[in-house]
Amino acid sequence: MLKAPDHQVAGHQALDGHLGPLVDDSGCFYKPLQNDERGSKEVAFYEKFISLTGIPSRIRRFFPIFHGTKNLEASDGTGMHPHLILEDVVFGCMKPCITDIKIGSRTWYPGASEDYFQKCISKDGNSTSVSLGFRVSGLQVYGSKESDFWKPNKKIVKSFTPEDVRLVLRRFVSSDVVPGIDKDVTPDCSLASRVYGGSSGVLAQLSELKEWFEDQTMFHFNSCSVLILYEKDLALRGKSGGAEVKLVDFAHVVDGNGVIDHNFLGGLCSLKKFISDILTDTNKPLSEACLPEMDTSADGL
């Protein structure tokens, strides 16, 4: 039985008669091919990627497993439509905390139409992409109580300033979540070392990915996202929470032509620095930690 995903945080959604991804109960995520060349470009990327023999498994694990394509009844009611069959990276999670972070200070790609280029330039400049080299595209965070949950809407996410991003990445690893706009609550970051730290935590995974990006010149991952996810209840119980970093959205990947993807690499370095600052701060007494200034102008924070 196919249904809209319970834990999607960004992108096109299969709600209210729109075309969006579906999931089944055996761990597959079906992403509809977008009707323009984006869909076929994403399929071409996955096909090429799985055919390459030189990519080590420590890097492959960052990519959802690809099982080909299939015609399925589209979520918008328009009939059969081709879908990518991907591994559902949150399959089996009960309370996954997830954030989708679009990497790169620019999201346009060489050869894009003037309209697309202008759209990207505007979105990049009006978000943290240009200033930070990445932007948060969406997130959901659970708290320690059953009812605690925060999934800010698109409008709020789009208004995030660099300081908001600092705060959000701290809230993401705090035991309690304050939904909405309570600006007086300082995130406790009590799960930071379990989720972001350690030999298999988010920072270590980002470092592994960065090392690959310092060398790989096959692809340029324009407008691609890093998903960071972990299971809240496990982390609250003192475990790592199975923290994982995944890459998604390859509709604008182009040939690297023997040049490193400095746009992606720069964004990754910047994200790593944000995460490592949180880890450094959580190892300091609170009085010495560089907590972000609360931005009282941003609705929803």
Ligand SMILES: Nc1ncnc2c1ncn2[C@@H]1O[C@H](COP(=O)(O)OP(=O)(O)OP(=O)(O)O)[C@@H](O)[C@H]1O
């Ligand atoms: N393989 C996957 N398993 C589980 N969830 C996924 C997977 N791929 C994507 N998602 C979820 O779907 C969201 C959107 O994914 P993606 O960026 O691929 O879609 P899109 O519609 O192309 O987005 P955009 O509008 O940014 O181009 C992600 O933020 C994530 O929540």
Ligand SMILES: O=P(O)(O)O[C@@H]1[C@H](O)[C@H](O)[C@@H](OP(=O)(O)O)[C@H](OP(=O)(O)O)[C@H]1O
């Ligand atoms: O940031 P938002 O508001 O969620 O906007 C979407 C986001 O920029 C996507 O990256 C983009 O898809 P592409 O990157 O594939 O162009 C999509 O374009 P679309 O609306 O034309 O599908 C936008 O709607």
